[in-house]
Amino acid sequence: MLILRRFILGLVVVLSAQAHAWQPSSGDTQPIWPAGRMPDALTDTKPESMETITDPLIAGKPWTEIFNVSVPTMTVYSPKKNNTGVAVIVFPGGGFNGLAIDLEGTEVCDWLTTRGISCVLLKYRVPDSGPAWHEDCHCNIHPKAPTALEDAQRTVGLVRYNAEKWQIDPHKIGVLGFSAGGYMVADLSTHFERAYPLIDIADQKSCRPDFAVALYPGHLWIDEKKFELSSMIPVIPKTPPTFLLQAEDDPEDNVNNSLVYYIALKNAGAPVEMHLYADGGHGFGLRHTNLPITEWPQLMERWLWSIRILSRS
Numbered sequence: 650m651l652i653l654r655r656f657i658l659g660l661v662v663v664l665s666a667q668a669h670a671w672q673p674s675s676g677d678t679q680p681i682w683p684a685g686r687m688p689d690a691l692t693d694t695k696p697e698s699m700e701t702i703t704d705p706l707i708a709g710k711p712w713t714e715i716f717n718v719s720v721p722t723m724t725v726y727s728p729k730k731n732n733t734g735v736a737v738i739v740f741p742g743g744g745f746n747g748l749a750i751d752l753e754g755t756e757v758c759d760w761l762t763t764r765g766i767s768c769v770l771l772k773y774r775v776p777d778s779g780p781a782w783h784e785d786c787h788c789n790i791h792p793k794a795p796t797a798l799e800d801a802q803r804t805v806g807l808v809r810y811n812a813e814k815w816q817i818d819p820h821k822i823g824v825l826g827f828s829a830g831g832y833m834v835a836d837l838s839t840h841f842e843r844a845y846p847l848i849d850i851a852d853q854k855s856c857r858p859d860f861a862v863a864l865y866p867g868h869l870w871i872d873e874k875k876f877e878l879s880s881m882i883p884v885i886p887k888t889p890p891t892f893l894l895q896a897e898d899d900p901e902d903n904v905n906n907s908l909v910y911y912i913a914l915k916n917a918g919a920p921v922e923m924h925l926y927a928d929g930g931h932g933f934g935l936r937h938t939n940l941p942i943t944e945w946p947q948l949m950e951r952w953l954w955s956i957r958i959l960s961r962s
Contacts, residue, residue, distance in 0.1 A: 681800060
């Protein structure tokens with residue numbers, strides 16, 4: 650009887666975890682790593698879970714955060730009409746502790762596909778897959794292995810490998826990220842060599858994005874005593890054209906994160922466009938408010954025209 654009770658209790662825990670794991674309502678979802686081939690996989694992990702956040706509300710609405718992602722996936726959203734051939738891989742933010750999966754993920758894909766742009770939402774590994782803030786030491790701690798970067802590099806290669814099947818131009822694949830996802834954009838934009846041993850033909854494809862969008866990025870300015878970009882982001886002239894946007898009153902990630910990255914890009918001769926606003930805060934995603942900063946999608950679209958990723962025709 651004791652064994653049976655333990656079995657039932659264990660089953661309840663598993664079912665509860667499954668019930669609270671995030672699943673996209675649409676799109677084609679698939680794992681990014683072959684079974685048993687994921688680099689730096691953890692053997693002891695908590696079940697993936699999700700939480701509806703109501704404090705704070707964003708534009709008067711709650712949002713969803715997911716935690717303990719140990720099996721990363723990508724969800725492909727294809728435009729239903731007027732396919733431009735452009736694709737954007739989206740990295741939600743969450744401080745490398747969780748993922749704001751709808752606010753900075755699915756809602757962005759919903760918008761991009763209406764513009765004829767394919768969207769690939771990456772559910773990358775968390776926690777501690779990048780430089781994460783730890784309250785116990787009040788400091789950012791870099792992970793033992795750059796698993797978020799590994800997931801991002803793998804995803805770009807997979808999208809490029811499947812470009813013909815998904816009706817994507819392999820020379821028009823970009824990345825877009827918020828907050829910690831903005832750091833991932835910079836990380837991926839400056840690391841073109843795989844951070845893991847090559848697995849298959851998809852890993853032989855370039856993982857350099859053709860363009861990059863970092864929105865209220867964090868973890869780029871790490872020393873309050875020095876106005877310098879993190880040494881973990883080695884900007885070079887081949888860094889792709891980059892769009893930066895941030896609010897000067899951002900209470901989570903100081904606007905200096907965008908400023909030091911902008912200066913490094915400019916000094917390296919890498920194309921960059923930056924938009925700063927006095928008001929806007931942090932974590933607004935694509936949700937429109939009365940603040941001008943939330944009109945950033947139109948700015949980004951015009952920038953994509955200016956770098957000839959999108960055509961005005």
